[in-house]
Amino acid sequence: MLEKYKTVYEGGEGEMVEKKSRFIATVRPVSTEEEALAFIEEMKKKYWDARHNCYVYSVGKNREYTRCSDDGEPSGTAGRPMLDVILGEDIYNVAAVVTRYFGGVLLGTGGLVRAYSGSLQEGLKDSTVIEKIHGISMEIITDYTGIGKIQYIAGEKGLPILSSEYTDRVTLQLLIPADQVQAVEKAVTEGTSGRAKMKKEKDLYYAVIDGEVKVFDD
Structure with a gap:
């Protein structure tokens, strides 16, 4: 067993706008991979008209179930930066979806990485993160x-x-x-x-x- 670990007690939301594109991060505590997948589907239905719903989740004391997706964004510009935020904050049993409404201006690789990781950081700030x-x-x-x-x-x-x-x-x-x-x-x-x-x-x-x-x- 881990002697201590950080997790999300209550989820939150964060948002940022980058060159007219709107990024909405939704964070949720999850205890199983099934819960994570159900949450992702819930967000896809809620934001059905968005261009992208990129996601990340990490479940288990040993991160047994850890996945991320760019959902059509250029490879490595969304899911992986979001996962890096989760790993960097050392948070377990969490899922997050960052929804993008395209503003008509291309952001480039660096801009996308900053937007997806930055919006997720805002979502975590709005969440209640605890140490168990x-x-x-x-x-x-x-x-x-x-x-x-x-x-x-x-x-x-x-x-x-x-x-x-x-x-x-x-x-x-x-x-x-x-x-x-x-x-x-x-x-x-x-x-x-x-x-x-x-x-x-x-x-x-x-x-x-x-x-x-x-x-x-x-």
């Missing part, structure tokens, strides 16, 4: 004498407490970055003199969005 972090949800059971120390450790390390239950003992569910699990286990063990019981529950990804922690199952 590989984490472990861990259940910690302790007596009341240990809860203060565990809360201190969580606060010091910035670990979100997903849930808490207070009965004759305290049960907490902590969200821990995968690369910090051993350090947290050691700190909790030492801080509670070995009285706290810890159990890893599951691997997950999480992100901080507008100051709040959101958990993902991917």
